[in-house]
Amino acid sequence: MSARIVAPFLTGVLLLALWEGLVRAMAIPPYILPGPLLVAKTLISDWGTLWPALLVTLRITLEALLAAVVVGILLALLFSLSRWIELSLFPYAIILQVTPIVAIAPLIIAWVDDVNVSLLICAWLVAFFPILSNTVLGLRSVDRNLLDLFGLYGSSRWRMLVDLRLPAALPYFLGGLRISGGLALIGAVVAEFVAGSGGRESGLAYRILESGYQLKIPRMFAALVLISATGIAIYLLLSLLSHLLLRRWHESALAENG
């Protein structure tokens, strides 16, 4: 086991022990701050409520990420085909990106009848920009001499796209995807907060709100732990995907091998 794993692990254990110790020593009531053991216990006892909520949030996150990938790549391809389309649309993509999602989420939720669809739109809005901008950059970062070479042998634009531009853009796209994965989750959670929808079909964010109203603070912490764990899992999975696709040829993947 390398120091890279041991060091943060020990730090984590130490911090949790300190937290538990302080809560016990100062007799802090659980509705102010529950200790980590109680949070773990709640996570298990409330699993029946939390797990379905996690699935709801996860579904919105993944659907939003998928939509971000599809729209991001399609727009990037469109931009690479025509300078005019890019000049016309790119500023609006930036406006969508810089407007805080909390500010527009109420509008979207008011306009769209289906809550699930409005949550999806919010999460997608947050997630799609890194994929778009990175893929645009990648499609443009093609070796000029390779473009000349393709031209020399009379390549069609289609072959140039499939055999040259897309592979060259792949590392950039994967970098964007890793960022977007986390952002899709954040977008989904924020939108759930704003929507504040209850009932059977509600996600983790609503469970946090609900726990707050009911002063079930340990359950609130348990839901928070689940959201963080989900974010980390998404990041690790996308990093693994990136590593598998690039390990034979790209510097970024080779550096990790040491």
Next chain:
Amino acid sequence: MPLVRVRDVSRIFANGVQALGGASLDIEAGEFLSVLGPSGCGKSTLLRLIAGLAEPSAGTIEWPQGRPDLGFVFQEPTLMPWTTALANVALPLKLRGVSGSEREARAAEALAGVGLKGFEKSYPRELSGGMKMRVSIARALVTAPKLLLMDEPFAALDEITRRRLNTDLLELWQRTHFTAVFVTHSVFESVFLSQRIVVMSPRPGRVRSELAIPAPYPRSEAFGTSADYAALCRLTSAQLSEAMAA
């Protein structure tokens, strides 16, 4: 009847820099010709114009025997890093619509021709600088072109690798009978390789003089250390100095 007839060709870039100022040149079928000149004299530009990668601003490039199939070797290996040596070499055939099994066989043959048998499945990243250049040459030769244009292909390599590649290139040329146009700024390299050298003036480049290198082939390492070679290098060097001063 020459293979290529370059007449008074000029090239002015969009930023107003004139790279070529009326260069004229005949290239004979089957010869090994070097274009020698200082950095920035437009010799790379001349090569790109012959390849059709750019259009001359003035002057003409004629092909009295018809425009042949040609191969181009860039200053850098210019390989696709995401795929194997074999797939890199097979690329020109793929773009020409040659079927999968045939292009693999021909690409493997071309790789073997540059001494890289056994490296078909290697990625560019796993090859040395000299080996990458060999892959690049194999790719240029895989279509069996009549004319091979090379733009300072060995300039970035170390001396020992460069010498070996020079010898191997000559051997390939003798075996395959293509016409070779080799752009370089090295007097020693041009004398070692070519039958004929054209010397270019500084920018805006034009052909100042040309000289024949009458030494017989095959030329080995021994030729590179002979008194004849030294004398020819001195002569060529003097021509280059004259071109620079003019």
